[in-house]
Amino acid sequence: MNINLDDILFRVEKPARYTGGELNSVYKDLNKEHIRFAFCFPDTYEVGMAHLGSRILYHTLNKREDTYCERCFAPWPDMEGLLREKNIPLFTLETKDSLKEFNFLGFTLQYEMSYTNILNMLNMAHITIRASERGEDEPIVMAGGPCAYNPEPLYDIVDFFELGEGEEVMNDVLEVYKKYKGKNKKKEFLREISKIQGVYVPSLYDVTYNEDGTIKEFTPKYEDVPNKVSKRFIANFDGVEFPDEIIVPYTEIVHDRVVLETFRGCTNGCRFCQAGMIYRPVREKSTETLLKQADTLLKSTGYSEISLSSLSICDYSDIQNLIHTLMETHGENKVAVSLPSIRIDAFSVDLIKEIQKVRKTGLTFAPEAGSQRMRDIINKGVTEERVLEAAHSAFEAGWSTIKLYFMIGLPYETIEDVQGIAHLADKVAGEYFKVPKYIRNKGLRVTASTSIFVPKPFTPFQWAPQATMEEVGEKIKAVKLSIESSAVNYNYHESLVSYMEAVFARGDRRLCDVIIKAFEKGAKFDGWSEYFDFDLWMEAMRECNVDGDFYAYRERSYDEILPWDFIDIGVNREYLVRENEKAKKAELTKNCREGCTGCGVNVNFKEGVCFEGALSN
Template identity: 50%
Template sequence: MKKLALDDEILLKIDKPARYIGNEVNMIKKDPKGKCRVAFAFPDVYEIGMSHLGIQILYDMFNKRDDVYCERVYSPWPDLHQIMKEQRIPLFGLESQTPVKDMNFLGITIQYEMCYTNILQILDLSQIPMRAADRSEADPIVIGGGPCTYNPEPLADFFDIFYIGEGETVYDDLFDLYQDMKGSSYSRFEFLKEAAKIPGLYVPSLYEVSYHEDGTIASFQPKYEGVPKTIKRQVVEDLSAAVYPEKPLVPFIKITQDRVVLEIQRGCIRGCRFCQAGMVYRPLRERGIEMLKDKAYQMLQNTGHEEISLSSLSSSDYTHLEELLNFLIENFKSKGVNISLPSLRIDAFSLDVMSKVQDIKKSSLTFAPEAGSQRMRDVINKGLTEEDIINGAGLAFDGGWQKVKLYFMLGLPTETEDDMRAIAQLAEKIAERYYEIPKDQRNGKCQITVSTSFFVPKPFTPFQWFPMCTKDEFLSRAKVVNEAVKEQLNRKSIRYNWHEADVTVIEGILARGDRRLCEVLLKVYESGSIFDAWSEYFKFDHWMNAFLSAGIDPDFYTTRIRGEDEIFPWDFIDTGVTKEFLLREWHTSQREKITPNCRQKCSGCGAMTYKGGVCYENQN
């Protein structure tokens, strides 16, 4: 295979050439001869993609196989994108500089809807036909994985296979199938039909969709016998035994998350009704404490990083959190290693834990009440009272913190103006709690940053039936909060910012859309849009023009109410959590009632069918 590298003249013209030269610390190099060649792409800039744990895990896992060579690919920044287009330079893997088009598989992780145009960028720059139907026998098999595959339909035309579930499970089966079939005269179609028999693999070209006159789905069926009607999400039962990298890649330039990431558990017991991850990653599975201690030591030793982040959806719920923190502090404090604790619940945070972490490095604390009023928190099943929030913030302040970040959502189901104003009022109460501390014991002025995102009803959540707000409605709600913040006594201690409303609208369309959006995506990309996740590159008018050109009403996907019997584009996927449970939770939310978390009481969501998690253990 021909190898390719950017010459010095090109590297001198572009920003941060280290994004494209590879050779990072712990990079894997192999003799490619006889190997199944895999390019693993992250459809965003290098600094974002290199921070992603999932790619690090699968990169390590794939390359443990003697018969597979996995390389990495990231979206070229617009400066290099233009040069590659003009000079017809094909996109290449960082490890060997081999063009992606010459590899056997192209895997693309799909983390965020606003990266969809970058998926087309990767295909286009790789010189691979963007539509799967146009690919030849010589083109790579294009696979999509990650959280957005829980509704893969807006991307159905562009992928040969979608991997539904956790990546550590059936990729080996797929590579084994490829090795078994590559020596014979099989066709691409025959390989895809065989791949569709592997649990968790969805081949969109093997299915057909019909629609009612009103645009809703009438049926979704396999075209061929032997192709499964339902795709079952694949789940790692024993995380302690699962592959986890001991030598993560270390870049030569600063990236977004420049630290060791230690995933302590997967799944969540809380059942927040807006949270897709909390539903689709059920049941909760913890990694063993001894495994985590070993991996922490190995990764810090093999990378030289000065920070370790404990990753999970709700770190406070990890059974052995205190023991793990004590281990990290005792073993690495003298080496100046900082410990990052994202996803902490304010009601479960202890002053003792905070004080130990603070001794190493002070930083702001982040909490997510999600809603300002108690009524609204009950609707979304947050399971937090105002007393919990104020007391938790008080513990933080007593422990020496004065910077707090608070995350909320606007546009939630049943939201009223009082609920919006309650966001500012809650921030004020937290500020008041800080100023109760004697002046000589404070660490300066209290700094509270309030951030609101706009709510998107995601698939496989109880709110998937709910209509979204329009762009103008979102902005009017942000205005209410902004004015309410300015009315507070401690307003100088409170800073407020909000997400872009137009970006949220497009995210919502792509999150709940169907195959008809493929044409829109193609038109948006052809109009020059890439890096839509970046404010400076997002062009709302490109999207609106594409909808108009494709004859599609975007409001169909956002502002209309879904009927309870409607077939959703993602209904063919079995995540373990049943649609009946989600509908029951939707009705419970409208009654403003909370549902106990999984450790308090099993609510029969369906995830108990997957062994190894909290629900299964409670069942027994």
């Protein structure tokens, strides 16, 4: 498709979002027969290009000679307006071809509030929104990512979902597709791939409801369609495909650096954390592999910063050696190493001194809760003493700014618990003044940030009601009024967006009509405060006879059928129930590295082998 963007790009805020042509982009001969795959990220270029999973799949699919994977991101409203005005369909960056010309559109579901952007991207490419009405000549729409673990709100928009790690699943799907390409047999193709581990095809299942609105039954329509869909995971993580080249954007993106994925999974067992459950078992890459990947990526990109990525980076079994070797090898070239949010009980003074040798990167601790009672309820397993000790060590090492992340609205939480957030932030600031003046740096600033807890599927809190907007407002006010130190800055999120996130996180098929209705009313970029319209969503739910409170504020019983119960993530339901009951008593569960806690993943996914085999270098 030949389109001229010259008279458009100079009129938009950030034209580099739409040009393509970046270093390490992949270009293939369109005269050759390819399965054409468009990887679609339902948010801006800056957000999507920072997503490691997108980079991995782009690399993995383009390694196939029979497949050409291109990229597409949600255009900002200024660009959307011009594309619609000029009647230019939404296109990929590599070839500028319309999304409608592709065999597959693959959306990643990182955040519930990006769902309307999926509909908008389909609409901008003149693709039918409802899967049940989409023609044989239109692309097959698939989706994956963490939100796919409750796929039901998108059941009539997405043709199939991939549950688990996509590097292997997608290859299996494409191998099947080669038999059907060009034969107008979409239903037959979907029926066949439903047998692949990790693939869910919603059109092959029926759902019925009880009079009270809960699910009565979830059943496959055909005998050869599985009752349960098991997530897919890669046992040999050290040998998994990883890019030796990543695209280097022309414009700044959210995380503009080399990212090394050290391991997948987590052993901490935090009861609020969906990722800690769905990404089990833990599998590490060896230090040798990571050092090779760092060397290759620094050379192929020109970046001068490496970020080590995982759910809990300090749990990497060889973290001290890895960081020391990276600094020793690349420090003379002024390559910095940065770490994501650090679990405080794994914090090390030696570690922090090592990474500041080149330049200081941000330092973020995540106590998650202000009181010890709440930290025990969520199984955080860190004490106030340890938090203050870590802060003191950081100030001694030269840091003067620290960020602290907390949640409010957790199950079984009181006003006294949230006031503890302010008290702890004040005490962290106080540690600065315990460090001798000649050691500490000037400019003390402690930022305490709170997000609103949203109960998610496959966590011990999946049955819990979300805190109401009124309760959240009272708790935010309590934190504000309790902060005494002038060095503490308090950031918090609005509760309206979190309410909608909670509705979709635990929603069922009836919400699909709501998403479509909201989109028709103009909803898009709902994760961006300047575009989120709560009243619009309320109108959409009323017109669809859907009560948002039913999904957000209702406590579920253990015997209720939940919309995602047909998915097997390897962690037993009994374990989640047991953890929720322990939360009510503020009882801790040990870290998996200290011995198996009986979550079930060892039994259900034996080839993963938690933890000796998975954690060895």
